Amino acid sequence: IQMTQSPSSLSASVGDTVTITCRTSQGIRNDLGWYQQKPGKAPKLLIYGASTLQTGVPSRFSGSGSGTYFTLTISSLQPEDFATYYCLQDYNYPVCAFGQGTKVEIK
């Protein structure tokens, strides 16, 4: 299954809403999650099952999609949200694959 995450990077301001997309070459139901990674840290799961917010994750993060098209939306971007985000699909669990990553930078 090929994964295409876009954009590779984006610049945004505090308070903006940003959307990151992940497309797969075949349908994967909702077997997808979204991670946030900050420099020098391990990735942190934000969303699982395409749209379920992980415990403790702020509600400004949301995920949607199924099949081949998925989005991660961050509403009202906060300073701590500047990081790199990755999608991960596990349709053929336990075999998984990551998207290429999206770096969210401060404008």
Added chain:
Amino acid sequence: EVQLVQSGAEVKKPGESLTISCKGSGYRFSSYWIGWVRQMPGKGLEWMGITYPTDSDTRYSPSFQGQVTISADTSISTAYLYWSTLKASDTAIYYCATLDVRTGGDYWGQGTLVTVSS
């Protein structure tokens, strides 16, 4: 509290062998798949492979098949990543993780930096 604690940073020469480890605690280690993820300097996350400690069922990404060996020892709740012949291109941070995006039971180690240089 679930924890995955990885072994410390390593500096090795090309051609040497290496095993890094990941010790789980706070959960039933033998009952959950545990995988390894590579992150080369300044690059993205790459899924390497995953093992089920109870029966040693192990799957690899085609990119890593034959390049590394993943295993686990249930008696000490520890997973391993092994290289028989390191290359400079193996320089990276390696994370162990349960990688569960279906139920949210997703836990990561702190990462192990492996530097391969002559």
